[in-house]
Every structure is written in C-alpha cells, then in structure tokens.
Amino acid sequence: MRSSRLRNIVNKKSLITVAGPMVRYSKLPFREVCRFYDVDIVYTPMILAREFVRNEVARYSDFTTNDKDTCVIVQVGVNNVEDFMKFVDMILPYVDGIGINCGCPIRDQVREGIGAALMSEPNLVANLIKTAKLKYGDKVFIDTKIRIHKDINETIDFVKIIQEAGTDMITVHGRTKTTRSSVPVNLEAIKTLRPHIKVPMIANGDCFTLDDYKRIVEYTKVDGVMSARGILANPALFKGFNKTPWSAVEKFMDLTTSYGLPFKISQHHVSQFLENMDVSKRTIKQLNDCKNMIEMIDLLDSQFILKRSNEIQFATAIDPQFR
Structure with a gap:
C-alpha cells in the first residue's frame, strides 16, 4: 500500500521537507532531481480532475511516473465529488498521496470554483475528503493545501472541519488568495493555526534557503516546510546549498x-x-x-564540462565546471 510509505515519513520523521506543486514544472525529471537531494515528499503540478477523467490525451500529458517516483503527492484541482472520486480511482495506484488544492489564486481557476475558491467552501472540501476515506480508508492519504483568510478565525474553523472529515495532513500557505507573492508570508498566522491542527502540518511560503527552513520551523512549530519557487531555482536548498550546485x-x-x-x-x-x-x-x-x-x-x-551519467564523478560537482 503506497500510502503507508507517506505515513511513515510524516508520522516518524522529526522534520519534513517538501517540494511544492508548480504549474508545468513539477514533472517527473524534476521530481527525481529533488529526491537526489533528499527531499522527502515531492508534488506533481496541479491536475484538473475534470480534464484528467474525461480526456486520455490529458492523462498522458499531465502525469508520468515510474517506480522511483516516491514519495509523490498528486495535486488535484476539483470542485465536485463525482470528478474527484473518478480521479482518485484512476490515479491512486500510482501515487503515495492525493493533495486537494484549496490555494491556487489564478483567477480563471477561482472563477470555476477550483483552488482558492474552495476556501469559501469548507463543507465541500470536507465532503471530498469523507467520500474518499469512506471508500478507501487508510489506502488513501490526503493532504489539504490551504491559504489563510483575512480573518484567521475563519481559517481555524476551516481546519477543524477538514480535520473532522479525515484529512491526513494540512499544508498552510501563509497568504490570502489576494496577497501577492512579493508580500512576506504571514508566519504569525501559521503559528496561530498550529495549536488547532492535530494532524501533521506543513508551512508553505518564502522558503529559499536552509536557514529559511529552520527559521520557519522554529517560529511556527510546524512539522515541516514546503518550498516551491525556492526549490525550482535550487532543488538542493534543503541540503544546505545557498546556490544551485x-x-x-x-x-x-x-x-x-x-x-x-x-x-x-x-x-x-x-x-x-x-x-x-x-x-x-x-x-x-x-x-x-x-x-x-x-x-x-x-x-x-x-x-561547461557537462558530465554524462556514464562518466566518473557525474553529478558530484558543486561549482560550475567552465571550459
């Protein structure tokens, strides 16, 4: 059961590192590079459930995997239980977990009731989780990735509802759906949520170095940190490299x-x-x-001296190897 691998990580590891979902860029080769630098959990890009379950071309273009692709969470953009369950049925054998996207702020997605629009629909999100858990139980591991509300009390109510529904993990991006990425992440809000979240909790936002990771964990007391923009530029950041090796x-x-x-x-x-x-x-x-x-x-x-995989000291150099 693939979900057991993921449960072992989130329940037994003291601190968790996560490479977040990035539109177009969290594909199989990049996911494997992240694991080369010991990232614990790697996300796929968001996949739209309605397209995936109806279109074979979308399935082949949106998701590829192999036996090395673990632990992987597939992120899904969805706004109804029917599409969600068809999606879970099809993809569950090939992933370690399912991530429900309640955070994407892209206007077109929000307009369709996907991503950050779900932050106003806690009962729908709870229904997605409960329906999957009713059918699969512990065979499905669900991470619910959320943003914060302007009123943090609304977010507290939200996380209580989805925990009651059975989510296995909660990832909190410390910005509202209208906060620009240039505005510093609200670590105070994540810290405020921490006592209300009883399942493993991951913080997301503004992690670009290992020092950022340590600072976020120390301040918020979360179980781990997700990096997206930072790890896109430097997949070795959790290994302590301040520049990409x-x-x-x-x-x-x-x-x-x-x-x-x-x-x-x-x-x-x-x-x-x-x-x-x-x-x-x-x-x-x-x-x-x-x-x-x-x-x-x-x-x-x-x-540059670009070594191939059959050459001595392939993928070991730290600094660029100029000719």
Missing part, C-alpha cells in the same frame, strides 16, 4: 533527455539553475535563445 544541471539534463520533457520546460529549468549560480547573464541569454534541445546541449558543452 552544478550537479543539479548534470542530473537534470540526464533525466530530461532520458525521460523526455517539452523543450521549453527543460530550458526553463536549466535557466533557473544557472541564474542561481555564478554564471554570466550573457550565457543565460544564449541559453534562453536556444530553439531546441540539441542547441541547448551544444551550448552547455561548449561553455
């Missing part, structure tokens, strides 16, 4: 060429890594100007 580029390039990803997504990942290293803006611009994978590989080979 060169090993991340080598590991990612090996995985993305082995498993496959749309070129623009691969390009964005490598660009994000290089921007977090001591690499010139000129080189990063050249990389962003590449039109396909062959051009990008040629550019990297011309300016």
Whole structure:
C-alpha cells in the first residue's frame, strides 16, 4: 500500500521537507532531481480532475511516473465529488498521496470554483475528503493545501472541519488568495493555526534557503516546510546549498533527455539553475535563445564540462565546471 510509505515519513520523521506543486514544472525529471537531494515528499503540478477523467490525451500529458517516483503527492484541482472520486480511482495506484488544492489564486481557476475558491467552501472540501476515506480508508492519504483568510478565525474553523472529515495532513500557505507573492508570508498566522491542527502540518511560503527552513520551523512549530519557487531555482536548498550546485544541471539534463520533457520546460529549468549560480547573464541569454534541445546541449558543452551519467564523478560537482 503506497500510502503507508507517506505515513511513515510524516508520522516518524522529526522534520519534513517538501517540494511544492508548480504549474508545468513539477514533472517527473524534476521530481527525481529533488529526491537526489533528499527531499522527502515531492508534488506533481496541479491536475484538473475534470480534464484528467474525461480526456486520455490529458492523462498522458499531465502525469508520468515510474517506480522511483516516491514519495509523490498528486495535486488535484476539483470542485465536485463525482470528478474527484473518478480521479482518485484512476490515479491512486500510482501515487503515495492525493493533495486537494484549496490555494491556487489564478483567477480563471477561482472563477470555476477550483483552488482558492474552495476556501469559501469548507463543507465541500470536507465532503471530498469523507467520500474518499469512506471508500478507501487508510489506502488513501490526503493532504489539504490551504491559504489563510483575512480573518484567521475563519481559517481555524476551516481546519477543524477538514480535520473532522479525515484529512491526513494540512499544508498552510501563509497568504490570502489576494496577497501577492512579493508580500512576506504571514508566519504569525501559521503559528496561530498550529495549536488547532492535530494532524501533521506543513508551512508553505518564502522558503529559499536552509536557514529559511529552520527559521520557519522554529517560529511556527510546524512539522515541516514546503518550498516551491525556492526549490525550482535550487532543488538542493534543503541540503544546505545557498546556490544551485552544478550537479543539479548534470542530473537534470540526464533525466530530461532520458525521460523526455517539452523543450521549453527543460530550458526553463536549466535557466533557473544557472541564474542561481555564478554564471554570466550573457550565457543565460544564449541559453534562453536556444530553439531546441540539441542547441541547448551544444551550448552547455561548449561553455561547461557537462558530465554524462556514464562518466566518473557525474553529478558530484558543486561549482560550475567552465571550459
């Protein structure tokens, strides 16, 4: 039972590290890179339940996995029980947990009753959880990822309702649905919620370094921390690297060429890594100007020593290996 792996982590590990869901970018190769740097739990991007259950093309494009892809939580955007249960039925054998998205602030999603719109629908969220638990019990592990309300008492009421419904974990992004990411995360709100949450609790927001992780845990007393923007740029941040190690580029390039990803997504990942290293803006611009994978590989080979997986000391270097 895959959910047992996840339960062992959240119930036995003193502090949990989580790579959060990122639209387009939390695909299989990147998830494996995160685990290379010992991230405990890695999320998929949000998948829309209504598309996934009705469209075979959407299923193949939205979700790929393999036997190394654990522990993985698939995040779902959903606004009704019927689609949710069809989604759970189809994907449960391939994941360790299901994450209900109650936090996405994108206007189109909110307009359709998905993401942050669910913060106004605690009874619907509770019904999603209860229905899945009634059918699968402990075979399904559910994380409910929420934002905070302007009135924290409303959030306290919300978490009580979803806990009663049976959620296994709660991840709290310390911003409201209208708070910009440029505004510091509200750690005080997360700290206020902590005594009211009896299941494992993860804090989300503004984790860009290991020091951030430690500071958030110390202040809020949560069980773990999720990073999204930070880990996108530096998948090794929980290992204490303040800059992305060169090993991340080598590991990612090996995985993305082995498993496959749309070129623009691969390009964005490598660009994000290089921007977090001591690499010139000129080189990063050249990389962003590449039109396909062959051009990008040629550019990297011309300016760096990019080891392949069959070479000695592959994916071990910390600093960029310039030619």
